[in-house]
Amino acid sequence: MWQERQAELLREEMEAFLAPLSDATGLYNLLKESLNKDIQRLSNESGHSHYWPLLPLIVCEAISGRCEHAIPAAATLQLIKAAAEVFDDIEDADSSESLSTIYGSAVATNVATTLLILAEKGITRLKGKGVEDYIIVYVMDTINSFYTTASVGQHLDLSRIPGIAVSEDAYLETVGMKSASTVECACCTGALLATANQELIDTFVLFGHNLGMAAQIANDVLGITSGSDIMKSRITLPIIYALTQTGGKARNKLESAFGKQPESKPDTVQIRDLLFRSGAIHYATIKMEFYKQQALAILLEAEEAGVNVKRLKLFLE
Amino acid sequence: MKSKSLQELVKKIFGDEKTKSQFMANPDSVLSRFDLTEQEKKAVLNIHAKLGLVTTDSQQLEATIDPTANWFSPTL
Numbered sequence: 056m057w058q059e060r061q062a063e064l065l066r067e068e069m070e071a072f073l074a075p076l077s078d079a080t081g082l083y084n085l086l087k088e089s090l091n092k093d094i095q096r097l098s099n100e101s102g103h104s105h106y107w108p109l110l111p112l113i114v115c116e117a118i119s120g121r122c123e124h125a126i127p128a129a130a131t132l133q134l135i136k137a138a139a140e141v142f143d144d145i146e147d148a149d150s151s152e153s154l155s156t157i158y159g160s161a162v163a164t165n166v167a168t169t170l171l172i173l174a175e176k177g178i179t180r181l182k183g184k185g186v187e188d189y190i191i192v193y194v195m196d197t198i199n200s201f202y203t204t205a206s207v208g209q210h211l212d213l214s215r216i217p218g219i220a221v222s223e224d225a226y227l228e229t230v231g232m233k234s235a236s237t238v239e240c241a242c243c244t245g246a247l248l249a250t251a252n253q254e255l256i257d258t259f260v261l262f263g264h265n266l267g268m269a270a271q272i273a274n275d276v277l278g279i280t281s282g283s284d285i286m287k288s289r290i291t292l293p294i295i296y297a298l299t300q301t302g303g304k305a306r307n308k309l310e311s312a313f314g315k316q317p318e319s320k321p322d323t324v325q326i327r328d329l330l331f332r333s334g335a336i337h338y339a340t341i342k343m344e345f346y347k348q349q350a351l352a353i354l355l356e357a358e359e360a361g362v363n364v365k366r367l368k369l370f371l372e
Numbered sequence: 373m374k375s376k377s378l379q380e381l382v383k384k385i386f387g388d389e390k391t392k393s394q395f396m397a398n399p400d401s402v403l404s405r406f407d408l409t410e411q412e413k414k415a416v417l418n419i420h421a422k423l424g425l426v427t428t429d430s431q432q433l434e435a436t437i438d439p440t441a442n443w444f445s446p447t448l
Contacts, residue, residue, distance in 0.1 A: 107443050234444045270443045300383050334386030340423070341378065344415035352411070 061112045062097040068130035072177045085166045089137045089154055105370055107238050108133045114245030114259055117363050124248045127180035128194055132241055134174035141167035194244055201240030208233025218315030220290050220298045235267025258357050265350035266370055272343040279330055282323035288313050297335035305329055347371050377407045
């Protein structure tokens, strides 16, 4: 299967990224530990056909027929992803299994910083794949630009005043910067390693944006159905809809669960039921589907331009 | 991108029994009363076909939710 081949190539590349630190056993093991979840996911047969760090390979292959050029870039994004997750855990301090909880925030910060340095260092491995210097510089600049946007989105999110619901537009703008930009980056990187056609590169940035938005909203829906976002009083798209479209007792209940001083133990079943009955979950699900439809329309346009989009369509199924 | 018409449609379907029945019987007819884009209409109809827009429960939705849902850390 092509997914297994690509997953294997990415796993091998990540090993090569970490190899310079193999003698520093303690740190090396922590780096591996922070990547373990993703490595396991790459080994999981059913998981990797929808796994976004493979997107640079899939996009590159869709355009040029070869994915080898994109392997170091995909591994770079994988390491940045792992670093971001370690930093997120330090910021949130709500996971008993996180590196920062187990080893302390100082050790976790050093692990995340090392992952970022190795990620940046790893981009130079593109040279060994025969990629020209100016393209390597372009890739580095592209990755840093998208992740600067993601950092701004993260800052906007962290700067939010708890209990104050943002507008839907502001929310979508924040998730676009914080989450969708990372998927845009993966698609853009894959495209620019395959073609110099800027119009086609831009097409894949747009595809990545819509795919990333759909994924974030799917995450929002899952956060409600699983109850985790209700427990943590996280204001996501379904909550924003419900707070603006309901009144009376329903709204009061929502305000006590998501307001300035939320209940410490909200009734998740009751809130979830309320969100279903108000149509909030369905609204978010439709929005998710809307972004997927936009992504599909973009792929169909690319297909007309000669791009083989078959594997990319799997992300929309 | 916020769609006021999409919000109004969902509010009407979930807040008004008559509209809900009409939607169940003939979704296209209800959709035509709202100023939706073609992709919005398609999104509504796809979700309705996949999940049953007004009848889905939590377990049913969770079982069919997009596998991309776990791409991001749930910090937002």
